[in-house]
Amino acid sequence: NAGVTQTPKFQVLKTGQSMTLQCAQDMNHNSMYWYRQDPGMGLRLIYYSASEGTTDKGEVPNGYNVSRLNKREFSLRLESAAPSQTSVYFCAIRGGYTEAFFGQGTRLTVV
Amino acid sequence: QKEVEQDPGPLSVPEGAIVSLNCTYSNSAFQYFMWYRQYSRKGPELLMYTYSSGNKEDGRFTAQVDKSSKYISLFIRDSQPSDSATYLCAKRDAGNMLTFGGGTRLMVKP
Numbered sequence: 001n002a003g004v005t006q007t008p009k010f011q012v013l014k015t016g017q018s019m020t021l022q023c024a025q026d027m028n029h030n031s032m033y034w035y036r037q038d039p040g041m042g043l044r045l046i047y048y049s050a051s052e053g054t055t056d057k058g059e060v061p062n063g064y065n066v067s068r069l070n071k072r073e074f075s076l077r078l079e080s081a082a083p084s085q086t087s088v089y090f091c092a093i094r095g096g097y098t099e100a101f102f103g104q105g106t107r108l109t110v111v
Numbered sequence: 112q113k114e115v116e117q118d119p120g121p122l123s124v125p126e127g128a129i130v131s132l133n134c135t136y137s138n139s140a141f142q143y144f145m146w147y148r149q150y151s152r153k154g155p156e157l158l159m160y161t162y163s164s165g166n167k168e169d170g171r172f173t174a175q176v177d178k179s180s181k182y183i184s185l186f187i188r189d190s191q192p193s194d195s196a197t198y199l200c201a202k203r204d205a206g207n208m209l210t211f212g213g214g215t216r217l218m219v220k221p
Contacts, residue, residue, distance in 0.1 A: 004154075033209075040119060042199060042211030043155070058208060090154050097162075098145050098201075099209055102154030 003027060006091050006103035013081045013110045021076040021106050023091030029101075031094035032074040033058075034066060036087040037105075043090065049074055081110045114138055115202055117212035126221050130187040134200035134212050137181065143203040144176050146185045148196045149214070155199055158185070190219045 007022045023032065030051045035043040045058030049068040063085060065077045078085060089106045092099040116135045124130055132146075143162055147155035159174045161167045167174045173186040183200055197214040204210075 040213045042115070042117075042201075042213045043209075044211070045208055048208075059210075092154075097143055098157065098160050098203060100157045102156065104154050105152075 003101050004103040006106050010107045017081050018079050021089055023074045024072050025093045029093040033092040034076045035090045038087050083110045086110045114210050115212040117215050121216040121218050123218045126219055128190050130190050132185040132198050132215050134183045144183050145201040147199040150196045192219050192221050195219045
């Protein structure tokens with residue numbers, strides 16, 4: 001009963017490096033989301049995917065790309081990391097009317 | 112002005128107290144309102160969601176929406192130390208985006 005699994009849990013990058021955050025779900029839901037959480041700012045939507053093969057920008061998409069590989073997996077890529085991307089990243093899936101299940105988060109530090 | 116505002120706290124209460132957590136929002140188009148609980152270093156978990164004005168109750172938790180004043184509240188009865196967490200309110204409008212408040216940190220002391 002993993003629900004939503006994110007990898008890695010922690011990562012330190014140097015400015016300019018790239019990396020991909022992985023998210024996988026075992027709940028067979030169509031909609032998947034990527035959020036970032038910064039102190040005092042709540043969660044902000046980066047990208048979402050309403051179904052396999054579709055992706056859309058959220059509130060803060062600049063500097064990120066996403067891939068909906070299949071129904072289970074939704075990845076977030078940072079092509080050239082910047083210190084402003086230091087954050088905690090959460091993947092979520094939608095059950096019913098809202099994002100009901102979140103992963104445990106990826107803590108990313110860009111130095 | 113942020114679309115959804117919360118007092119960041121921390122709010123400290125004794126065990127057994129009734130807790131009131133509040134949010135205000137600025138856009139009348141909001142349709143659905145949610146409350147999430149987030150323990151330290153964990154992902155948010157959905158507590159409750161509501162569509163209309165009025166109250167919705169689930170165990171010790173009551174969510175209240177007042178659309179006329181653009182105010183949403185979460186009440187916790189008989190608060191427990193295990194309720195110590197950050198509480199996030201959120202709204203969804205006619206589109207597909209969820210907008211979160213900054214969260215209120217609650218501490219329930221034994």
